[in-house]
Amino acid sequence: MKLRKLLGIKKKQPLFKQVQVGNYSLLANGIHPVEDNLKYNKYYSRNLPRIAKYLESKYPTYGIIDVGANIGDTVALIRSHGVKQHIYAVEGEPTYVGMLKQNMGLFKDVTVFETFLGEATHRLDGGTEVTDGTARLNKNSGTQIQVTKLDDLATENNLQNIKLLKIDTDGFDFKILRGSLGFIKEQKPVIFFEYDAVYLEEQGENGTDIFASLHNLGYNTALFYDNYGKLLLSLTIDNTATITQLYNYMRKKESAFPYYDVCVFHKNDEGLANEVLAKETAFFS
Known part of the structure; x- marks a missing residue:
């Protein structure tokens, strides 16, 4: 056993590091x-990259919005x-924005x-704190941040033919979706979002209402995936009873996995939804 481990001394993390993500080496913060x-x-x-590829069978050319890039x-x-x-990468946390902009030099059409x-375009009391690859809002920071509705961002920048919203x-996630309902109604993208009961309840959210809105x-x-990326099941989103059961299963992070990723399809893309489900079922078979 190394002396550092024996004495319980944690290795000092570097301020920045290079991380391998798919075929690319990206700049990241040390933790x-x-x-x-x-x-x-x-x-x-x-799962999301596979879904993005499946979409090309119906939409050979389309745009992707990546919120929380x-x-x-x-x-x-x-x-x-x-x-x-083309990918529109949206990120507000200054630490990540700097690394994001540098990393995007590796790619075209971003x-x-x-x-x-x-949910609304306004100034919000609070600032962000970066921990373990994510950022959390600190309402007692004594600062403010600018928040924008996706409806407004899409209109101001003439974002058209968006067929995948992550x-x-x-x-x-739910606040952002509610601030995107005009955009969603118009463009009907496939929507892929994180579904985490603990984080949603920290924001005072009802865990199932967004499905009725959609x-x-x-x-x-x-399509519901566990947080490790494995397909769990598919259902219609008017199946409130099953969605409630799924939500209750992950509350307090006492289940086999802590959260889901959910991918939802508009009825106009029902054929695409069936194709994606068949391909994903085959993939995991």
Whole structure:
């Protein structure tokens, strides 16, 4: 046993490091876990790039919005999967924005938007704190951050033909979706979002209401993945009883895995949803 481990001395983490994400080496902060997550969990974060590739069977050319782009790891995985569609990477945390902009020099057809997204366009009391590859809001920081609705961002920048919207923002996902309902109604993208009961309840969210809002906009089919990226099940999002059971299962992080990723399809893409489900079922078979 090494002396450092014997004495309980933690190795000092470097301020920055290079991490391997798919086919690319990205700049990350020293405590970022993405490389280990990908190394030790063979399905982790690989589902979204596959879905992005499946979409090309119906939409040969389309746009992708990546909300919570972090250091650009989702972009790297999508590009590693051979998807060359234009990506709009949205990130508000200054530490990650700096690394994101540097990493995006590796790729073509990526536009970076430096902003937080939310339910309304306004100034919000609080600042961000970076921990373990993510950022959390500290409402007692004595500062403010600018928050923008995706509806407004899309209109101001004329974002058209967006067919994949990914949101991973540690509990702010529903707020961002509610600030995107006009955009979603117009463009009907496939939506892929993190579904974490603990983070949602920290934001005072009802864990199942968003599915009714999406159903009212014509969304029908949902695929649920565990947080390690493995397909769990599919259902129609008006199946409130099953969604409630799924939500209760992950509350307090006392289950076999701590959260889900959910991919939902508009009824206009029902054929695409069936194709994706068949391909994903075959993949995991």
